[in-house]
Amino acid sequence: MPDPLQRAGQRLLQPLRAILDRGFGADLNPFNHLGALTIYFFWIVLVSGIWLFIFFRTSVDGAYSSVEYLTHEQWYLGGVMRSLHRYASDAAIITLVVHVACEFVYNRYRGPRWFSWVTGVPLMWLVIPLGITGYWLVWDQLAWYVALTSAELLDAVPIFTVSMAGNFLSDEALSDRFFTLMAFLHLIGLPLFLVFGIWLHVFRLNGPRINPPRALMASSLVAMVTLSLIFPAVSQGPVDMTRVPETLGLDWFYLPVYPLAALWSPGGVWTLVCGFSLLLCILPWLPPGGARPAARVDLDNCNGCSRCADDCPFGAITMEPRSDGKSYEIEAVVDPSLCVSCGLCTGSCPTATPFRRQTDLVPGIDQPELTSATLRAQIMEASQALRGTNRILVFGCADDPSWRRQRKRLADAETGVVDIYCMGHLPPSFVDFVLSRDLADGVVLAGCPGGNCHFRYGAQWTSERLAGTRDPRLRKRVDTTRLALTWQQPWASRSNLRAVIDDLRSTLSRRSKGETKSVARSPHRWGRWLLVAFAYAAFLAPVGVFSVWPRYGLIETGQAMVSISFSFAGERVGECRQLTQDELNALPPNMRKPLDCPRERRPIRVLLTADGQPLYDATLPPAGLWNDGATDVYQRIPVKAGEVELFVGVNARGDAEGFDHMLTRTLDLAPGRHVVVEFDDVGQSFFFRTE
Amino acid sequence: MSLLQWKPQYALGIPSVDHEHREMIGMINCIYDQIGHGANADAIERGLGEIHAGIAAHFALEERHMREAAYQEYEAHKEQHEQLLDEIRDLMDMMVESPEAGRERLRKSLSDWFSVHFATFDARLHDRLGDHDS
Numbered sequence: 001m002p003d004p005l006q007r008a009g010q011r012l013l014q015p016l017r018a019i020l021d022r023g024f025g026a027d028l029n030p031f032n033h034l035g036a037l038t039i040y041f042f043w044i045v046l047v048s049g050i051w052l053f054i055f056f057r058t059s060v061d062g063a064y065s066s067v068e069y070l071t072h073e074q075w076y077l078g079g080v081m082r083s084l085h086r087y088a089s090d091a092a093i094i095t096l097v098v099h100v101a102c103e104f105v106y107n108r109y110r111g112p113r114w115f116s117w118v119t120g121v122p123l124m125w126l127v128i129p130l131g132i133t134g135y136w137l138v139w140d141q142l143a144w145y146v147a148l149t150s151a152e153l154l155d156a157v158p159i160f161t162v163s164m165a166g167n168f169l170s171d172e173a174l175s176d177r178f179f180t181l182m183a184f185l186h187l188i189g190l191p192l193f194l195v196f197g198i199w200l201h202v203f204r205l206n207g208p209r210i211n212p213p214r215a216l217m218a219s220s221l222v223a224m225v226t227l228s229l230i231f232p233a234v235s236q237g238p239v240d241m242t243r244v245p246e247t248l249g250l251d252w253f254y255l256p257v258y259p260l261a262a263l264w265s266p267g268g269v270w271t272l273v274c275g276f277s278l279l280l281c282i283l284p285w286l287p288p289g290g291a292r293p294a295a296r297v298d299l300d301n302c303n304g305c306s307r308c309a310d311d312c313p314f315g316a317i318t319m320e321p322r323s324d325g326k327s328y329e330i331e332a333v334v335d336p337s338l339c340v341s342c343g344l345c346t347g348s349c350p351t352a353t354p355f356r357r358q359t360d361l362v363p364g365i366d367q368p369e370l371t372s373a374t375l376r377a378q379i380m381e382a383s384q385a386l387r388g389t390n391r392i393l394v395f396g397c398a399d400d401p402s403w404r405r406q407r408k409r410l411a412d413a414e415t416g417v418v419d420i421y422c423m424g425h426l427p428p429s430f431v432d433f434v435l436s437r438d439l440a441d442g443v444v445l446a447g448c449p450g451g452n453c454h455f456r457y458g459a460q461w462t463s464e465r466l467a468g469t470r471d472p473r474l475r476k477r478v479d480t481t482r483l484a485l486t487w488q489q490p491w492a493s494r495s496n497l498r499a500v501i502d503d504l505r506s507t508l509s510r511r512s513k514g515e516t517k518s519v520a521r522s523p524h525r526w527g528r529w530l531l532v533a534f535a536y537a538a539f540l541a542p543v544g545v546f547s548v549w550p551r552y553g554l555i556e557t558g559q560a561m562v563s564i565s566f567s568f569a570g571e572r573v574g575e576c577r578q579l580t581q582d583e584l585n586a587l588p589p590n591m592r593k594p595l596d597c598p599r600e601r602r603p604i605r606v607l608l609t610a611d612g613q614p615l616y617d618a619t620l621p622p623a624g625l626w627n628d629g630a631t632d633v634y635q636r637i638p639v640k641a642g643e644v645e646l647f648v649g650v651n652a653r654g655d656a657e658g659f660d661h662m663l664t665r666t667l668d669l670a671p672g673r674h675v676v677v678e679f680d681d682v683g684q685s686f687f688f689r690t691e
Numbered sequence: 692m693s694l695l696q697w698k699p700q701y702a703l704g705i706p707s708v709d710h711e712h713r714e715m716i717g718m719i720n721c722i723y724d725q726i727g728h729g730a731n732a733d734a735i736e737r738g739l740g741e742i743h744a745g746i747a748a749h750f751a752l753e754e755r756h757m758r759e760a761a762y763q764e765y766e767a768h769k770e771q772h773e774q775l776l777d778e779i780r781d782l783m784d785m786m787v788e789s790p791e792a793g794r795e796r797l798r799k800s801l802s803d804w805f806s807v808h809f810a811t812f813d814a815r816l817h818d819r820l821g822d823h824d825s
Contacts, residue, residue, distance in 0.1 A: 304707060358738060432780070473773060
């Protein structure tokens with residue numbers, strides 16, 4: 001089912017990757033370091049956040065002014081730090097979303113990889129409350145809006161009985177303690193879960209890449225500092241709860257749920273979030289399934305050298321005490337629930353050499369559905385069909401759709417194609433075999449570009465094995481000019497595999513004519529720098545823009561806002577009854593209450609009108625599991641500005657016959673004015689809070 | 692009379708490595724006998740293939756022990772391993788391209804493979820690992 005989606009995604013991402021390959025080079029292509037970049041951006045957020053916290057005052061009055069101080073008074077450092085804090089967080093959202101999209105699009109979430117995928121889901125959501133609490137702490141008008149609407153979202157969760165949103169309608173309800181709580185959540189509570197979550201996310205991986213390459217770290221930091229200087233992050237005015245800002249600059253990376261909640265309903269947002277999370281969590285098990293069988297160890301050929309365990313990217317191989325009584329200490333054991341069958345273990349096995357010997361080719365560890373013996377036979381077969389003087393054998397990854405599309409078209413009289421699981425699946429001795437036994441004149445390894453190995457480390461370790469820096473090493477005498485690795489050539493991504501083959505062929509034919517000079521095709525240096533600069537601009541411009549634009553309208557021009565927020569207990573369902581003395585005597589002494597009242601209450605009806613037109617008319621149930629609590633009323637309603645007669649009434653029985661309490665008042669509402677309708681429990685009367 | 696004979700002083704005290712050293716001696720003796728009995732180039736090439744795979748695995752195991760023991764001369768020893776493997780590979784190629792020359796060179800270098808390798812490097816490793824064994 002996800003297949004067409006994945007294909008479409010690949011078509012979309014491929015040109016982007018190719019462009020970045022030209023600029024950054026395959027190894028530094030940010031697409032290959034999305035997870036690590038996200039973590040790196042959080043490091044920036046952490047360091048800048050510590051700076052901000054030093055100057056932050058956790059109180060209603062101090063929050064805004066302290067942030068203003070550090071933004072404007074020490075703008076050269078504080079302001080830059082604040083902007084870095086915001087933009088690195090926003091950039092992290094982009095890399096995070098693209099990271100998830102890439103893992104999905106390139107089908108890297110199935111089989112044993114479900115663990116990283118599923119543990120990534122809560123990690124993704126955890127980032128959002130981190131951003132929200134951050135915006136909250138600034139306590140500007142945006143923070144007020146965020147506080148109010150977040151509380152509305154939480155009110156929609158049925159476990160909360162008392163409305164929280166009401167706390168943010170007047171300064172009275174808000175205490176400094178609240179900012180301590182927010183600071184705790186933002187600085188310690190949520191980050192703690194985040195760090196633990198990241199640890200869990202990479203827990204099963206062998207050699208997880210936590211840090212991006214230094215060049216990427218440095219250049220992205222420079223780019224973000226530049227953005228911070230050009231377009232510093234600022235607050236949006238102090239909070240005045242008697243006024244509603246008409247529009248606000250919303251950070252669309254972290255806060256899009258609020259407009260969505262206004263468009264649908266808070267319940268709708270929760271349904272979407274939960275439904276989407278659930279879908280993500282079950283995605284690894286949705287069809288099409290069908291994984292290959294796990295790698296198999298052949299103890300007769302395993303001496304416990306541990307190379308496979310070192311190279312397994314998923315930690316699926318452990319070295320255990322010998323079980324067959326041979327004079328070896330340990331043996332390789334594969335955990336099928338962790339093995340993704342990438343073949344990297346076979347590529348690392350010193351016994352996987354294709355040269356003729358007395359016994360059959362059975363390496364210490366092999367792939368049941370594509371054994372080394374089968375691979376050898378396929379190479380021989382492909383070689384026999386080749387003619388000419390510049391014969392080339394191309395090895396491609398069997399699972400890769402772009403290889404599958406191209407392999408038929410590539411095959412011709414001079415070009416043979418062979419499927420392997422991953423570039424790392426091919427032991428270097430097979431390359432030696434092909435070239436020294438004259439099975440072909442050149443070899444092309446068509447692996448995934450850069451670090452974007454469908455599995456992990458396949459391309460990197462193949463490069464290292466062939467360069468003689470990782471075991472097993474390619475024999476030194478092998479002429480590596482007869483070898484082309486697609487992922488090492490920035491100009492030649494897999495999409496133009498044909499170009500790599502042609503290039504190698506022209507090198508081979510020049511050699512056979514006695515020419516030694518080869519024409520290196522490298523992109524112009526300045527061109528590359530320009531591309532990198534352009535790429536960063538294209539990445540960070542949206543970061544800067546969408547962190548405040550498009551402005552979101554809370555109310556329309558010429559509107560004011562009326563909020564209604566109070567708690568009122570409906571009448572009890574039945575009459576209270578006086579207990580007789582006998583009944584009282586029968587009760588334990590501590591429970592002798594003369595009046596026996598039913599706990600359950602009736603719903604209440606609330607009506608709010610403006611000039612006789614109903615703004616809010618609702619019959620609301622009592623709170624509590626036993627329907628015995630007071631009813632909480634909360635609603636925000638935009639109204640037309642100008643002179644208006646407001647009427648509010650409440651009926652304690654939930655019927656339409658009259659009101660137990662009511663109040664009528666004429667107010668002159670200026671545009672942007674905010675009025676709160678409240679109920680005074682002590683005086684048992686309504687009042688309008690206008691200041 | 693075999694070319695090589697196992698001697699007690701060859702024992703490193705690591706059962707797996709000692710076991711494979713014995714096997715190596717067996718394989719080298721076997722191919723030596725084949726040359727002596729005038730076996731054809733094909734058989735010798737196969738025998739060499741067997742030795743090449745066996746020694747490659749043996750070196751991999753030995754290198755693991757060296758790394759685990761933090762053997763200081765790991766790099767030099769490792770380099771020697773790679774050279775020996777390359778030498779065997781060269782001989783395998785020679786057996787295909789010019790069997791007679793290959794046969795001659797093989798006869799000359801066979802006994803060196805084990806004894807030189809063992810005497811120069813494994814002996815040092817022996818001392819080194821011996822310290823850790825006790």
